[in-house]
Amino acid sequence: MISFVEASLAELSIHRIGNKSEEEFYVLSEKSIVIKDLMLSNLLQQYFLGPYEKVNEVYRFMHPNGDLNLNEVYHFAEAIFENGEVFHENSQQLAKFLYDVSGHPKIKSGELYVAYFENVQIEGELHDAIGIFKSETKESYLKVFPEQDGFGLSYEQDAININKLDKGCLIFNTDKEEGYRVAVIDQTNRSAEAVYWKDEFLKLKIRNDSFNQTASVLGVYKNFVTEKLDEEFEISKADKIDLLNRSMKYFKEKESFDLDEFSNEVIGNAEGIESFKNYKKNFEEEFDQPIPDSFDISGAAVKKQARVYKSVLKLDKNFHIYIHGDKELIEKGFDDDKSMNYYKVYFREEQ
Known part of the structure; x- marks a missing residue:
């Protein structure tokens, strides 16, 4: 969905963001960086843009009051897109705002990179894009170099691994009135304090396209089968797996989703x-995320959801049964002599 084969890095500003609750301050650079080294430019593009090749979800900026202009990041991005001469000034404003929302004591300090890219492709279209990235994780690296008749060895601490982007977003200069198209990376979002990046700094809502509609229905159905069905019906784990397999089969074979057709089949x-x-x-009302009763199915979303759909029946610690097809070929029973449950599996030949 996102490609940077034709992209070029036009401008870059770097600032440092401390943790506000720890009384660490921010440090703003006075001007943007001019990168003349082609190798360095290519490495930066790989670091900043490489992770987005596997990103499918597209978001939009929003504000709880409904006024997009109250969204700070949207406001600064709009100013940059309209006048490139104010790029660095607005990168400083972005740094100050990120510092203001970095109030949780567990938020790590780090460098903030604001970049302007030309010709980044999203959904088959080329657009300019503003990238906002934060590096929080530092690593140590060994250096081996020729020395006299052998080799010398040294190290570098607090270096950045260009294959591990901690946090980032790409704002594409398209769909301005709807809140732009925004792609997000957050590799350190593993706990409550980390949601500040997407929720407090960027303030995003999911774009209601075929990818997200497909992913949402599959996610809702999976939770319904695994969590809700037990409350209303007596259903075995094998039957649950069969219901999940049938839903995945439907999405893989159909080109479009229809709620009534899906429910009946x-x-x-x-x-x-x-x-x-x-x-x-209830899901739509609770999360304010309407899902239409019919839409085109996204193959990319089906592929992604298939990874979390479980077709494994785990029996104590002795056996795992993988159920991929007809559930009528597996029967559950109880052995009175052994006081244990059992499954009987029918098959024609071993492979």
């Missing part, structure tokens, strides 16, 4: 269908 039970539709409706 995959669930096939009136009470279960009603329960699923109510569960979907």
Whole structure:
């Protein structure tokens, strides 16, 4: 979805952001950097843009009050796109704002990079893009170099691994009225304090396109099967796996999603269908994320969701049964003599 084969780095500003709660301050550079070294420019583009080749989700800027102009990052990005001469000045404003929202004591200090790229491709179109990146993780590296009749060895501490971008966003100069197209990376978002990047700094909402509609329905259905069904029906784990497999089969074979068709083909039970539709409706209301009853299916979203769909039946610590097809070929029973459950599996030949 995102490619940087034709991209070029036009301007770069670097600042340092401390942790506000720890009384660490920010340090602003006085001017942007002119990069003349082609190798360095290529390394920076790989560091900043490389991770986005595997990103499919596209977001938009928003503000709780509904006024996009109140979103600080949107405001500064708009100013840069309209007048490139104010790039560095607005990069400083972005640094100050990020510092203001870096109030949790566990947020790491680090360098903030604001970059302007030309000709970055998203969804088959070339656009200029503003990149905002933060490096928080530092590593040590060994250096080996020729010395006299052998080799010398040294090291460098607090260096940055260009294959590990901690946090970043790309703002594409398109769809301005809707909040631009925004792609996000957050490799350190593993706990509550880390949500400041997407929620407090950027203030984003998911773009309601086919990728996100497909991912949302598959996610809602998976949670419905694994978490909700037990509350209303008696259902075995094998039957749950079968329901998940049937839903994945539907999405892989169909080009478009239709709620009624999906419900009848995959669930096939009136009470279960009603329960699923109510569960979907409650999700939409709770997260303010409407999902249409019909849309084109995104193959990329199906592929991504397939990784988290489980088709494994785990039996104590002795056996795992992988169920990929007809659930009628597996039967569950109870052995009175051994006081243990068992599964009987039918097959034609071993492979």
